[in-house]
Amino acid sequence: MKTLTAAQAKSMMIFVSAAMVEAKEIMCEADRNIGDGDHGIGMAKGFGAALQELGNQDFTDVYKVFFTVGRTMIKEMGGASGIIFGTLFFAGSKNVEPATEIGIKEFTTIFEKALVEIKAKGHASVGDKTVVDGLEPMVDAMKKNAEKDISFEEILKIALDAATAGMESSKQFVAKFGRAKTLGERAIGYPDAGSVSLTLIIKAMLDWVNKQ
Amino acid sequence: MKKLINDPKNILPEMMEGYLGVYGDVLRQIESYTSLVRKNLEPGKVGLLVGGGSGHEPLFLDYLGPGYADGVAQGNVFASPSPDNILAVTKAIDRGRGVVYVFGNHSGDNLNFGMAAELAAQEGIKTHIVLVTDDVALVPPERMKDRRGIAGIIYVMRIAGAACQAGYDLDAVRDVAEKANSVTRTMGVALYPGTIPGEPKASFELAEDEIEIGLGLHGEPGARTGKIKTADEIVDEMVEAIVKDVPYKKNDDVCVLVNGLGATSRLELMIATRRILQDLTKLGIHVHDIKVGNFAICQEMAGLSITMMRLDSELMKLYDSPCYSAMTSQFTLNPLRPQSHRNSSGRY
Structure with missing residues (x-):
């Protein structure tokens, strides 16, 4: 698979949304270690609403699929994760020319724009124990490979490996934001819940591609 | 943990139904959100919007009233309301003199109220943000702006609400609310x-x-x-x-x-x-x-x-x-x- 059509994007995001609703307790548990344990509740709510929105529409524009997911999450979730994970899909899909299909390069650009906007909104950098710990190395790895003649399966594998390594590295950090901030050194040893969720999203995308 | 609830999904709508059964004569719900505003707002005053996650009751709902908040934007349990939710409350309480947002300093609230303020500006409504940072436990005083907001919000919103009633303008309400926060x-x-x-x-x-x-x-x-x-x-x-x-x-x-x-x-x-x-x-x-x-x-x-x-x-x-x-x-x-x-x- 080297291109993603609007219909495929819809099918993929429906699969991802359903998988994320399913992963609610995993995300809550990740948050319970060093936060307040509600991360999975919000994520399941947001992806559940996105699932419904996607099902109600037919898409001819790939970006409109990601836009719908992102905007619905921002509107329905609340919490820090509503803005942050909504922006993951929203930043790269707003104010762009419609496209009936996109390639690896455009797919990478969506995450690149998300990284820029999430960092700007949250004032976070790598090492602050946020989703940026997973997202920045993921985007770097994707950009390095985006010009190559590779498939969606390969780019998502690269993305997942980098996001997972970033999530693992977040264990050693003291949190600078969110409720985990209050823990100081007590947060060391646990990954950031947001970077755990990022790996779940990318993993679900890869699982969908593998099924095609 | 035992809880007196039905389906966990319906916690908020069911709580709101009960709440409006008691206070529906003076408060009304904002359509499609679990948020409330006062009926019969005094004309010509700055609006006070407070909010954050639910689950802290009596905070925030019980502080709606003259001399207190005009609107409450309420999110899920312990989670910030969404920007769209906050914007809907903002529009409902703005009387042409702008709206002050008072909320506790938490990442989620900062992000959502920040985006709501941008959306409000696009619709021509002026807003000011007052962050409550009263928790002494975790962060030294020289980094006061990084502190969390906890129960001190009760005082900050009381002062802001009183200032709105006294006819203070938008900047003045913000200034006196920030003063209250600085000594709380x-x-x-x-x-x-x-x-x-x-x-x-x-x-x-x-x-x-x-x-x-x-x-x-x-x-x-x-x-x-x-x-x-x-x-x-x-x-x-x-x-x-x-x-x-x-x-x-x-x-x-x-x-x-x-x-x-x-x-x-x-x-x-x-x-x-x-x-x-x-x-x-x-x-x-x-x-x-x-x-x-x-x-x-x-x-x-x-x-x-x-x-x-x-x-x-x-x-x-x-x-x-x-x-x-x-x-x-x-x-x-x-x-x-x-x-x-x-x-x-x-x-x-």
Whole structure:
């Protein structure tokens, strides 16, 4: 698979949304270690609403699929994760020319724009124990490979490996934001819940591609 | 954890239904959100919007009323409301003079209220943000803007609401609310953690002889875990941490809020209150007003937080001005008790 059509994007995001609703307790548990344990509740709510929105529409524009997911999450979730994970899909899909299909390069650009906007909104950098710990190395790895003649399966594998390594590295950090901030050194040893969720999203995308 | 709920998915809508059954004569719900605004808003005033996650009741809903908040944007349990939710409340309470947002300093609230302010500006509504940063437990005073907001929001929104009623303009409401925040401090201690309704586990664990010092209001762990001590020893530590932070000095006028966290008995709160008053008397700090009860809670969390606000003449005038809300009995002057008696005892 080297291109993603609007219909495929819809099918993929429906699969991802359903998988994320399913992963609610995993995300809550990740948050319970060093936060307040509600991360999975919000994520399941947001992806559940996105699932419904996607099902109600037919898409001819790939970006409109990601836009719908992102905007619905921002509107329905609340919490820090509503803005942050909504922006993951929203930043790269707003104010762009419609496209009936996109390639690896455009797919990478969506995450690149998300990284820029999430960092700007949250004032976070790598090492602050946020989703940026997973997202920045993921985007770097994707950009390095985006010009190559590779498939969606390969780019998502690269993305997942980098996001997972970033999530693992977040264990050693003291949190600078969110409720985990209050823990100081007590947060060391646990990954950031947001970077755990990022790996779940990318993993679900890869699982969908593998099924095609 | 046992909870008196039905389907966890319906916690908020069902709570709202009950709430409107009681207060629906003076409050109305914003369509498609679990948020409320006052009916019959006075024309020509700046609007006060407060909000954040639910689960802290009586915060925020019970503080809707003249002299308090005009609208509450409410999110899921312990989660910030979305920008769209906040914007809908903003539009409902704006009377052409702008809207002040007062909320506790938490990542989610900052992100969502920040985006709501951008959306409001696009629709031609001016807003100002006032962050409440009263928690002394975790961050040193020189980084006050990084501190969390906890029960001190009760005072900051009371002052902001009084200023709105007094006809202050948008900038002036923000300025006096920021002044109130700058002289308000809170310290909390938890004996038992709280749980999110519908979730199987408590949000942190405490052994039978342990207390969590510097708790947050969302069940997040605090600064450190310590051993349980006597009420007097715990209160002494809390008062010391608060008093040296502003610092509060001899002859200062302060308001004191003794806040149960949901599961603390009034008996215990009064024992703690007795010690707080002893400590403040010893320090020569004058208690203008003291309130004891559940003001901002974390479900069945047990323990208490102590909040103090130092009053100058402007803050005292605003604090003593009339206000009405579901919490009125807690916050207006007791009509059965003559003013002179209240002053002579320093409290009532």
